[in-house]
Amino acid sequence: MKNCKRRLTAIILLLPLLVIAQTDTTNYIKKKSTVIFPVVARSIETGFSFGVAASTTFHLSKNDTATRTSNIQALALYSIKQQFVAAIAGAQYTKNESYIFNETMSFSSFPDKFWGLGKYALASNEESYKFQQYYINLQALKNIGHHFFIGSLLEIQNLMAIDYTKGGIFDLDNVSGRHPYFIAGIGGSLTYDNRSNAFSPQKGLFAQVYFNHFDTYLGSDYIYSNVVLDIRKYISLKQKVLALQAYYSGNYGDAIPLRSLASLGGSNRMRxxxxxxxxxxxxxxxxxxxxxxxxxxxxxVAFGAVGDVGNRLSDFSPFDCKYSYGTGLRFAVNKTERLNIRVDYGFGSKGNSGLYFQLGEAF
Structure with missing residues (x-):
């Protein structure tokens, strides 16, 4: 997903202080569990942040034992760098998983950093900027049998304000989206999903390809298309789990706005x-x-990753890519649903490193 969704799972230092117990303790399928907790957070992007988070798990059909657990997560954070993020994200499964609904909605007021475009952007190019943005991503998936789903999606991003150094790298690189803009896109997806759990699968395969097109007939200020391929495999090794992911995001068009560009780094990929x-x-x-x-x-956990960005596919080379690796701890805030608080420390090439505390797994 986009940057706002990644920040929804933002870093958590304090364990839950309040747990609202299941509404029905006699029948697992009927349980509804809500966890609410204060948050003290720290990441490379935000420094220390403070706020509150909540996670609710439930079943839309109380008598359907085969359906995975639905969830909604909410977060509000304010950082010492004057960054504010409020977001809601979730996934709901109807009876027999005939339909799946995914949603992400957020507001961000965020000082950020920019080093220029391309895989060779220099650390010395670092420039600070600020933006305010609303973001909405809605997906509806229809079960067509054998764990396959076809879907439709709507994505809206409204960059209401942006403040950057005039005459700096934004202007020198002629970066699209360095002024306020609105984009809206619609698209479709094909998904295979037989994972055992939505939060921390022990086995199964998730494979999704989706296409999204942004155009003026939807009110978009930019015309381009986005293609994403996301493949995740979970292998049970007795008490251990090996999780694997291959991810591709490609934008096709003459001008791609700043906050829609593919970006390397963060809490979920290339930690x-x-x-x-x-x-x-x-x-x-x-x-x-x-x-x-x-x-x-x-x-x-122990993790490792390789990856890179490029203007076109021919820019990628297995002999010229970036890497990251690290380790982390997990604490189960909901043991039955396998919902974890995670603490990760990642190392990248050329001195990049960072500490992450988050709700939910990276993938």
Whole structure:
């Protein structure tokens, strides 16, 4: 997903202080569980942040034992860098998973950093800027059998304000979207999903390709298309789980607005790099993570990733890419649903590194 969704799973230092227990303790399928907790957070992008988060898990059909658990998560954070993020995201599964609905809605008022475009953007180019943005992403998926789903999607982004250094790298690179803009796109998707769990799968495969087109007939200020391929495989190794992901995001058009460019780094892919340290039209990443129990609700992981950005596919080379690696701890705030708070430390090439505390797995 886009940057706002990644920030929804923003870093968590304090364990839950309040747990609203299941509404029905006699029948697992009828349970509704809500966890509400204060947040003290820190990331490469935000520094320390403070706020509140909540996660609700439930079943839309109380008598359907085969359907995965639905969820809604909410977050509001304010950082010492005067960054504010409020977001809601979730996934709902109807009876027998005939339909799946996914949503992300957020507002961001965010000081950020920019180093220019391309895979060779220099660290010395670093420039600060600020933006305010609304973001909406809605998806509806229809089950067509054998774990396959076809879907439709709507994406809206309204960059209401942006403040940057005039005559700096934004102007020198003639970056699209350095002024306020509105984009809207509609598209479709094809998904295969037989994962055992929505939060932390122990086995199964998730494979999705989606296409989204932004155009003036929808009120968009830019015309371009976005293609995403996301493949995740989960392999059970006795008490351990090996998680694998291949991810591609490509933008096709003459001008791609700033906040829609493919960006390397962040809490979910290429941990250890500042999110957006490298930006361009296209991104490819490969990552793996070994997850294993430690003691009761506590578990640990080791992860590694390679990836890069490029203007076109021919820019990518296995001999010229960036890497990251690291380790982390997990604490189960909802053991039944496998919902974890995670603490990761990632290292990237050329001195990049960062600490992450988050709700939910990276992938």
């Amino acid at each position: 250890g790099y500042y999110e957006g340290r490298f930006r361009d039209k296209q991104l490819i990443t490969l990552q793996s993570e070994l997850r294993f129990p430690v003691y009761k609700r506590l578990s640990s």
